[in-house]
Amino acid sequence: MDIDLHPIAIREVVEGYTDDGEGGVFGYAGHLNIRPPYQREFVYKQKQRDAVIDTIFKGFPLNVFYWVENPDGTFEILDGQQRTVSLSQYANGDFSVDVGGNLKGFPNLTADEQERFLDYELLVYRCKGPDSEKLDWFRTINIAGEKLEDQELLNATYYGPWLTHAKSIFSKTGGAAYGLGEKYLVGEPIRQKYLETALKWISERDGLEHHKQYMAAHQHDQNANELWSYFRSIIHWVEDTFPKYRSLMKGQPWGPLYDRYGQDPVDTDALEIEIAALIQDDEVTSNRGIYQYVLTRDPKHLSLRQFSDDQRLAIYERQGGRCANGAKCKTVGNDNGQQVFELAKMDADHIVPWSKGGRTDIANGQMLCISCNRSKGAL
Structure with missing residues (x-):
């Protein structure tokens, strides 16, 4: 991959900035694709975003940016999307930061402050190379301020029409998957957690070792309808089976449960x-x-309640350190059940199991030697 340094002023980068949601994010007079297919959504928190602008006004250096040059002369951001969006949104008047002790959006800046911001030069490395090298670089370079999630790295590798459609469903806060499954899934759609969950579920259904195998097999499909249909079937089954919602339902392995019990x-x-x-x-x-x-x-x-150490000791003393199985004890050499065991070599056991109404209290407890307890568990 060929890499050359080209310092570029902020005014050039933010010229013609547009954010059309799923339609894309562009700058540099329309020649810079700020969010190419393999990139993540904007995830900077306010503190991180504000720190970028503060860095500019203090004249401190920002980390370098990497742009990929396409054959048609346009560019796409390889590294620096979060910082570029922060700069562009500020220049667009979308938010305010503390400048000299006063909260100011870009339109509130004095003329010289605006010029100082727009004249600031970003250190941009322009890169030329095949897709394989470009995506390998994307996986390995340091993304300033935010660690890439595993699913974001997979998106970099398997981008295409299938991923574009899948992200339009699963990777938008307020999107279709979020609206349907927010009560049942954990994580943020924008960090690809919904997409990752759905992929893991369908991959387990198909007997795949890793969900990247599913992504590889469907990378060039024109849509992600199969994944979306499967996800909807799972959530509708959960809603029908457990109509009363509880927060305990969030984050359950609903996909595998649906595959095993969905038809029962x-x-x-x-x-x-x-x-x-x-x-x-x-x-x-x-x-x-x-x-x-x-x-x-x-x-x-x-995770049924276990006997406490105090309860175990009390039961042990009640039995005189002998196995509750008496003459039927499985320990070799325990003549007629008279051997006294050390407490550490015995297990507390329920006389009446929980499934039949037994409680975890001293009256319902017995101490068995390890051999007897293990043989009981095997029956």
Whole structure:
């Protein structure tokens, strides 16, 4: 890749700045694509954005910018989108910053302050090279102020018409996926978390080891309709199966649950009664696992309460350090169940299991030697 330094004044970069949302973001009199397909959305927080403008007025150097020169003479930003958008929005009068102790937007600046801002030179490296080198550089160079998320790096590799359509659905705050699934997903769409989640779900459905395999297979598809249709099916199933919403439903592995249980008939009223009872059950220490439990029936999701050290000691003393299985004890050499074990070599166990109404209290507890407890778990 050929790289040459070309200092460019801010006035040239922000000339003709336009932000048409999905239509694109452009500057440099229309010759600079500020948000090419492989780039992320604008994610700077106010503090970061303001710091860029403050740097300019203090005359401090900004990190370098990288532009890729296209065969037709236009450019696209390889590194520096966040800073470029910050500069352009300020010059456009979109926000104000502290300048000399006063809060000023660009139109409020004095003539000499405006000239000082516009004359500031950015250190821009223009790069020429094939797409493979361009995207490899994008993955490795330091993006000032914000670490790229894994999905953003994958977007850099597998950009094309499929990704453009997928991002229009999954990567917009207030977009279609956000409107449908915001209550059920975690993370920010703008940082590609919704897209990443949907891709992981559909890739697991298809038996793929990593969702980048799905992206590679569909990179040149003209749309992402399959992914969007699958995502909608999942969310609609969740809404139908659990009509009463709780914040516990946010961030659950709904995709794999839908694949396994989505076709099973359910009694939604009975499920709701059970969920409400589980939330109130003090034996359940992980309420977040309740939704997985009522579908899978695997109690590991509930993190059921365990006997405390004090309870274990009390039960141990009650049994005189002997295994509760007595003469049936599985430990070799425990003649007629009379061996006394060290506390550390015994496990506390429920006499009546939780599934049958047993509680985690001393009256319902017994100490088993490790051999007996393991053999019991294997039955």
